[in-house]
Every structure is written in C-alpha cells, then in structure tokens.
Amino acid sequence: MKPSLRSIPAVEKLLQELGSVDLPRAAIVAVVRRELDALRSGKNIPDFDGVISQIRTALDDMRRTRIQPLLNGTGIIVHTNLGRAPLGTAVMETLHKIGANYNNLEYDIAAGKRGVRAGYLEHNLALLCEAEAATVVNNNAAALILILRHFCVAPRSEVVISRGELVQIGGEFRIPEILEVSGARLREIGTTNKTSISDYERAINRQTALILKVHRSNFFMDGFVEEPSIEEISRLAQKKKVPFVEDLGSGAILNTEDFIPPDHEPTPAEVVRRGVELVCFSGDKLLGGPQAGIIAGERRWIVALKKDPFFRALRCDKLILSALQTTVDSYLRGSEIRPEVPILAMLRYSNDDLRVRADRLAGGLVGLPLKISVGTGKAQVGGGTLPRAVIPSVTLDLAPEGLALPELAKRLREGIPPVIGYTSGNQLKIDLRTIFPCQDEELMLAIRAAMS
Numbered sequence: 228m229k230p231s232l233r234s235i236p237a238v239e240k241l242l243q244e245l246g247s248v249d250l251p252r253a254a255i256v257a258v259v260r261r262e263l264d265a266l267r268s269g270k271n272i273p274d275f276d277g278v279i280s281q282i283r284t285a286l287d288d289m290r291r292t293r294i295q296p297l298l299n300g301t302g303i304i305v306h307t308n309l310g311r312a313p314l315g316t317a318v319m320e321t322l323h324k325i326g327a328n329y330n331n332l333e334y335d336i337a338a339g340k341r342g343v344r345a346g347y348l349e350h351n352l353a354l355l356c357e358a359e360a361a362t363v364v365n366n367n368a369a370a371l372i373l374i375l376r377h378f379c380v381a382p383r384s385e386v387v388i389s390r391g392e393l394v395q396i397g398g399e400f401r402i403p404e405i406l407e408v409s410g411a412r413l414r415e416i417g418t419t420n421k422t423s424i425s426d427y428e429r430a431i432n433r434q435t436a437l438i439l440k441v442h443r444s445n446f447f448m449d450g451f452v453e454e455p456s457i458e459e460i461s462r463l464a465q466k467k468k469v470p471f472v473e474d475l476g477s478g479a480i481l482n483t484e485d486f487i488p489p490d491h492e493p494t495p496a497e498v499v500r501r502g503v504e505l506v507c508f509s510g511d512k513l514l515g516g517p518q519a520g521i522i523a524g525e526r527r528w529i530v531a532l533k534k535d536p537f538f539r540a541l542r543c544d545k546l547i548l549s550a551l552q553t554t555v556d557s558y559l560r561g562s563e564i565r566p567e568v569p570i571l572a573m574l575r576y577s578n579d580d581l582r583v584r585a586d587r588l589a590g591g592l593v594g595l596p597l598k599i600s601v602g603t604g605k606a607q608v609g610g611g612t613l614p615r616a617v618i619p620s621v622t623l624d625l626a627p628e629g630l631a632l633p634e635l636a637k638r639l640r641e642g643i644p645p646v647i648g649y650t651s652g653n654q655l656k657i658d659l660r661t662i663f664p665c666q667d668e669e670l671m672l673a674i675r676a677a678m679s
C-alpha cells in the first residue's frame with residue numbers, strides 16, 4: 228500500500244519505487260534527500276506519486292548536466308559551449324593506447340632513465356610554427372598568464388598594449404583582467420581605432436616588461452582604423468630590447484581564405500616570420516586538437532618559460548600531450564585533405580553532399596506531424612574566430628504541426644543524444660555541416676523520438 232497523503236515517504240521506500248536509474252546510487256540518494264528536505268520546508272506535500280514524479284524530474288535534470296555527446300546542429304563549428312573541436316579517429320586511437328598503458332611520458336627509452344617531457348611534441352610544434360622552439364600548457368589563457376607573470380617582474384612590470392586590443396573573449400576572459408591577475412601593469416596606448424608606432428615608442432621606458440599584441444579574433448574593425456605592422460613593432464622591440472608577444476587566439480595552421488573566404492587568419496608561422504618573438508594560441512580552436520595553450524617563438528624565451536616554477540602548475544598530462552602530438556603530426560604529414568582533423572573536414576563538406584544527406588533525412592522522416600524541408604543556413608567557424616566568415620550551408624528545417632516550436636526544440640535538447648538546433652522564423656533549423664554523416668541515423672531517430 229502507498230503511504231497516505233501528506234506524510235513524507237521514507238528514503239528507502241522512494242528508492243525502491245524509483246527502480247533502476249542510470250546514476251551512481253550515492254548521487255540518487257543525495258537528490259532524494261534534497262527533494263525531501265525541500266518538501267519538508269514547503270506547505271503542500273504532494274501524494275506519493277507526486278513525490279516520485281518530482282524526484283524523477285530532479286534526477287533527469289541532474290543527468291542532463293553530465294558531460295555527454297550531443298548532435299551539434301547549430302552550424303557553429305568551433306562551439307565553446309559544445310566542447311570546441313571534436314577529435315578524429317587517429318587522436319582517439321592515441322588516447323586509448325596511451326591512456327590504457329604505461330608510456331614514456333618522461334622517460335628516455337634509449338638511455339633507460341628519466342627523460343624530458345613532450346620533447347617530440349615540442350620539436351614538431353616548433354616545426355609547424357616555423358619557430359626555434361615551442362611548448363604547451365593547459366590552455367591559451369594559461370599560456371598568456373605564464374608569459375605575463377614571467378616577464379612582468381617589478382620594476383619592469385608594464386605591458387604596452389593598444390587600446391584597440393583590450394578585448395573580451397568568450398564569457399570571462401578579459402585582457403585587462405588577465406593582465407591584472409598576472410601582476411602586470413597595463414600601459415594602454417593609442418585609441419580604440421588608431422594606434423601608431425610612435426604611440427608604442429613613447430610608452431616604452433624602464434618599467435616596460437613587454438609589448439603585447441592581441442589578435443582581434445572575435446570581431447573586426449573597419450573604417451578609420453590604423454595600426455603599425457608587426458614588422459614595425461618588431462623593429463622597435465629589438466631596438467628597445469623588450470620582448471614582443473602576440474596572443475593569436477585561434478591558431479589556424481592552414482590558409483583559411485582557401486576554404487573560408489574572404490578572411491585570412493594569421494598563422495603562427497607567419498607572425499613568427501614577421502618578427503613576433505613569442506606567439507601563443509589555443510589547441511582546440513582552428514588547430515582542431517585538444518584543449519591546450521601553445522607557445523612558440525625564440526628559444527631563449529621558451530627555455531626561460533619552461534624553467535619558471537609556475538610552468539609546473541600549468542603543464543598538461545599524457546592524454547593532452549599525446550592527443551596534441553597526433554594532431555600536430557597529421558598536419559606535418561601534410562596531405563591536401565586532412566580527414567583526421569574533423570573541423571577541417573566539416574569546413575570542406577560540399578553543399579551538394581550536405582543536400583544529398585538532407586534529402587535522405589527528409590525522406591526518412593515522412594509520416595510525422597511535421598513539415599520538413601531542406602533549407603539553407605549560414606555556418607560559422609565560431610569559438611571567437613573569423614567573425615566575418617559565413618559558410619553557406621544546408622539545413623534540415625522542421626515545422627511541427629500541433630506542437631509549439633520551443634517545445635520541439637526542448638524535446639530535441641532533452642533527448643538522448645541531445646540535438647541542438649536553432650530557430651529561425653517558424654522553423655527549427657538543424658545545420659548538417661556540424662553533424663557528422665555517421666550521425667544522420669541518430670539524428671533521424673532523435674527527431675522521431677521527439678515527435679512521438
């Protein structure tokens with residue numbers, strides 16, 4: 228018999244009724260207790276079924292917060308909220324092999340004793356960036372903080388930076404705040420739209436620690452704008468003997484204008500060639516690898532950074548290092564099409580191919596209370612890179628009958644796997660460029676499930 232109305236059921240009784248839930252038991256018990264506490268402090272205690280249903284909702288909510296795969300129908304290729312760059316099969320094989328075994332992370336096989344960490348990776352990263360040396364930390368924010376902390380030591384703690392580059396990237400990464408937490412003093416020069424080489428020259432004094440350039444990766448300025456070239460700043464930096472650092476943000480290795488016209492994203496090799504002494508960029512943006520912060524440039528600076536005690540706190544583990552190693556090697560192998568870097572493959576899908584997939588999906592979904600059409604979309608690189616680049620794409624457009632559009636979107640999000648699309652007018656659009664062809668079947672099932 229079910230317990231009577233208005234009494235608080237016992238935890239054990241509730242657990243029994245819930246049956247098997249795909250969560251650790253301790254987590255389930257904690258949720259049950261929390262919900263019961265909430266009931267106790269409230270006025271209206273629902274009946275047993277009501278309590279159970281409230282707990283089930285709480286458990287579902289909790290399960291949805293677990294990191295899990297999903298289908299990205301947003302058309303945003305490097306989506307920071309959706310985990311940035313997915314990793315290819317070569318990288319996943321590496322992760323499996325390295326993660327499941329002992330390895331020579333810091334062991335010199337030839338000498339039979341302790342060796343250097345990531346020596347091979349650093350060697351090849353330097354090649355990729357056409358730099359003397361390179362190293363890796365946890366992310367680009369960490370790379371920048373390491374550089375700033377290392378070079379900004381009183382009385383030389385001023386960082387010279389253009390007002391046009393005091394930018395915010397993503398949710399909470401603001402250049403002035405990063406400088407502050409790194410013990411650097413901001414020496415802002417020029418104006419938002421115009422900074423000249425003489426602004427730089429006038430700002431450099433005995434307190435100057437370094438010149439920082441920050442790539443405006445997530446917006447663009449046009450019109451009455453001016454900034455000195457990297458070559459000009461580099462000449463000045465050499466004359467004044469201050470390091471010249473650029474935060475490049477995304478770190479495209481290939482010429483982006485070849486496949487995402489019109490914009491050219493500066494490559495690390497290019498800025499190093501032009502005179503930047505240290506460049507840092509993300510591993511999981513346009514490079515298409517795991518989360519990492521890559522620093523490349525003059526050997527003396529890389530050596531010094533690696534000796535900094537703070538470097539130890541930012542170093543990557545075997546999984547990241549080996550995943551990045553495989554990614555970098557796939558670039559160095561240098562085939563024209565690089566299917567092992569999934570985001571590059573996505574950028575190259577032809578719209579004809581996407582349309583074939585969309586037609587097939589639409590054909591597989593007939594009979595649902597849903598108007599389905601094949602539409603066009605505008606995919607983006609995302610992740611705060613190439614803000615101007617719009618990649619023509621193909622979408623599956625859904626207009627449900629007898630169901631509100633937000634409700635369909637919610638059901639798709641809450642399905643397994645979740646499908647994330649976007650609404651435009653009275654349609655829910657799913658951009659196929661960011662969905663792998665091997666996920667089409669899953670997508671079809673997810674839409675069916677949402678409509679049933």
Ligand SMILES: *Cc1c(COP(=O)(O)O)cnc(C)c1O
Nearest residue numbers: 366367368396444475476477509
């Ligand atoms: C993305 C970005 C960062 C932050 O990089 P993370 O790898 O996310 O830490 C810093 N600077 C610029 C210019 C960026 O675009």
